Amino acid sequence: MERGESSTPPSNSSVSNDNVWAKLVPSDSRYSDIELTSNETLVCSEISISSSGKSEWCRITRNMDLVSATFHNRRGNKVLVDEIVVRGDDTAVIRCGSEIIPGFSGDGEGLLRYRFKVMPAQESDKKQLNIVLDAEHAKCSICLNVWHDVVTVAPCLHNFCNGCFSEWLRRSQEKRADVLCPQCRSVVQFVGRNHFLHGIEEDLLQADDSLRRSAEEIAVLDSYASIRSPLVMSTSRRKRSRSVPDNENREVACRQCATEFAGYKCNPSTVHLQCHGCGGMMPSRTNNVPQQCLGCDRAFCGAYWHAQGVARGDAYPICSPETFQPIAERITTRMPFWVHEKNRHEQDITESCIQRMGSSLQDVISEWVTKMENQELDRTFMQLNHAELITARTHTCNDCYGKIVSFLLYWFRITMPMRFLSPEASQREDCWYGYACRTQHHNEEHARKRNHVCRPTRGTHR
Template sequence: MERPGEGEQLPQQQPWGRLLRLGAEEGEPHVLLRKREWTIGRRKGCDLSFPGNKLVSGDHCKIVVDEKSGQVSLEDTSTNGTVINKLKVVKKQTCPLQTGDVIYLVYRKNEPEHNVAYLYESLSEKQGLTRDSSEANKENVFHVTKDTSGAGQGDGPQVLPSSPATQGCFEEPQPSTSTSDLFPTASTSSVEPTSAGRGPPSSSDGEPHLKLPVLVADQCRDAQASLDVRAAATKPDKMEETLTCIICQDLLHDCVSLQPCMHTFCAACYSGWMERSTLCPTCRCPVERICKNHILNNLVEAYLLQHPDKGRSEEDVRSMAARNKITQDMLQPKVRRAFSDEEGSSEDLLELSDVDSEASDVSQPYIVCRQCPEYRRQAGQPLPCPGPGSEPGAPQAPSEAPSTSTSVTTAQDYVCALQGSHAICTCCFQPMPDRRAERERDPRIAPQQCAVCLQPFCHLYWGCARTGCLGCLAPFCELNLGDRCLDGVLSNNNYESDVLKNYLATRGLTWRNMLTESLVALQRGVFLLSDYRVTGNTVLCYCCGLRSFRELTYQYRQNIPASELPVAVTSRPDCYWGRNCRTQVKAHHAMKFNHICEQTRFKN
């Protein structure tokens, strides 16, 4: 913690308040508030600075005094808010301060040793308190003695953070402002009324502490209003919470995302973290890759355009740029950690995250599929697996899905090695044994990936369990593309697609018949595909198969003789842009021009 030197303050300025650190060691000096606006934060330029405490925001809050009325208030400028007497004040909110208020810059319910709290005392001239007298009588503002005539000066002060008299003032709905009736009858001790002649003495009698009852009366008068202000705290900015880095507790800056968990942090913050841990600070998942998150960076930039006051200082930006060691998408570097992943500040960072405690368990289990020994033992089933899709206790493939090839038998009796490699099906997101390398040596093993996009799919291995799956992986000639595969099949041109559907319907043909004829033409070299590797026997996923099917469908429609089509279709002029026309998705343009042709205008 850093405080500015006494020499920085003008000698004629008298302190109007002070902050006493709660839990401080004996002899630690208190903070005297001299300036009209006193800033608190992690930034070194703050009047009260905590440069080494990451739980404190760069500009956390400021305490301001109104020179005319003497009213003191705290305005929050932090990310997580400031707690005053167990009531949270969020960013942009202002809360009036009174003597005895406890200000928590950091409040950790389960880890009180991390709390940073101060007790506020008013030393304003209206109360007649000088710096020296406040040092000798700092507890006097927390209690009111029974005798208010001034004889109580010799009584020993009672160290009461919240005395019964003060509590009584907060319980009184409308406390009296008369000096003869300062204290409500709800107080636990009887209070003798003060005569009218015993008003507050003048400043010449040398007893400034006798004005303390007036302070308490002012507190009582404003107590209800203060509580109403604190209770009316608005909800925090949800967008700001979403765009907050859990490490620095500030808006994301040059953020990066971790794969595969996709949690996001400032590049500078994670640069320091990855030097000692290869696990994600939020979920403890092993990090495989680090990537720039351009979408979130754009969102932060747009948010700061609307809220420029929430941006980082230039000094903070330069510091983060110097600490940033992630300059491009890269694999998680192999680092030598100075301590265990479970030690040190990692637990503090985990506490700051919004994840559930169960999700932050450091003992992440490895993937277990239906053919793993662990899965069998947990389910109480014998290790040998039954046939694909008929395994007890496993979800069944839907009835509309094509059956897995019966020629594949090696998957039935396979048992995974302990902590063996697994692949996640792109369709149902369920794990399966990764036997793709083994298939290169033994073709009897069922294919587990698409030959074009190389994404893993489980349908041919044991039957995909996702509801509505039509067979996510199959040879091209066996793919089930569904009854709606002809909708917009010709460049999303519904008119041309309807012409083709009517042509097939009048001849009693289906899309399967058309696919079979097209594959024969492909084999003979009449039709061509953009991916020359694809044949009728190529194992494709649904998406890659549908894309190749659309290419063949266009060539099939192009080869239909004009005599077999309606006159209204063949009499249309060709569009200049042909099959590449971007306006053909509009019904009027599609009906007016033929788009089963090549582009003839502006063609490079």
């Protein structure tokens, strides 16, 4: 069991902040929290109880988004971060609620666990940005209406409706030609959904209802829309060397650009998806192998390359098939950190209830996946895109699977007989805000003394 303490950052580190922006909260209350006050903090642990010497354990660097950090393992021992093994000198991204187990060697039993906790931002740190935008500058040049589900193309950075540009893209691919921007006719190399402009689009429609389109028009646009993850375009308009054959000059984006696999090889106009997991490329294809997670609309390449018979190699990054699997094929042995809104007290209660029932976590999840499949559960509050379309055969990424497990275990808890709860847990009063309570994330006493696995009776989530 290790305990740590933070030290001041080196002289060449980022500018420090006197306020505590995050903490490492130990699972054992006998140990104190490790406070992170600088943008780059070195965490040390005692070499022995009687020794005054310290050894470097990890370095935690605050990321630019201010809500996550980079964990750098400074020791040779393995560290388990959100169920992922981080070896010596490797890094991992941690977010609020991430679980860190130093000195990990097996099942992690008996080791001190830490929870990474981001502190609420000070009011003085919050800035409000007001943007004034003429509606004429927020219109798609294809349909001449205000954007709907806006996408942005690069490098020209013009914006269009998702449905409008998807249809433009489809027709360009049928001609096997370069995809040109409908507005400026420059060659499009990239297209992706623009969530920032989507928020502005919603504000414009709320301010002027006359700009809003009919439900029938929106339905038609949505039926055309095919851009869910960022797409990378291949283009033949490149400067060619006179001495190099044309087929050798074409950019090789993925394995199938260079070699044919499973009867398929990319052509010069093939559109590629960038994997969210490894950053590698794969051709965007409408085949039977899913390439995008239905829960988050992000692209993952593991299932596709596995179906093509392509093994992992050094030349092109490829995810393992385990990163993108059908729900029914997943095996869960540990409680995902998403469960019960990352409230570790509620997670411990659920685990003890499952043990009292003489069951296993996997058995409970399988049972409730079947109930979800049979439409026995209300999916209104499932925090995923296209929640109503998810089945046991749906491919999901690891993050979305964790959210599905959280959803299922919520229903397991609220329908479970009270006799399986410990006396201490059963005597707690329900929190007014239920699972949507924000206080449970930064107030340990409140998280422990109130039941948060319940429906809110106050607030906007009722």
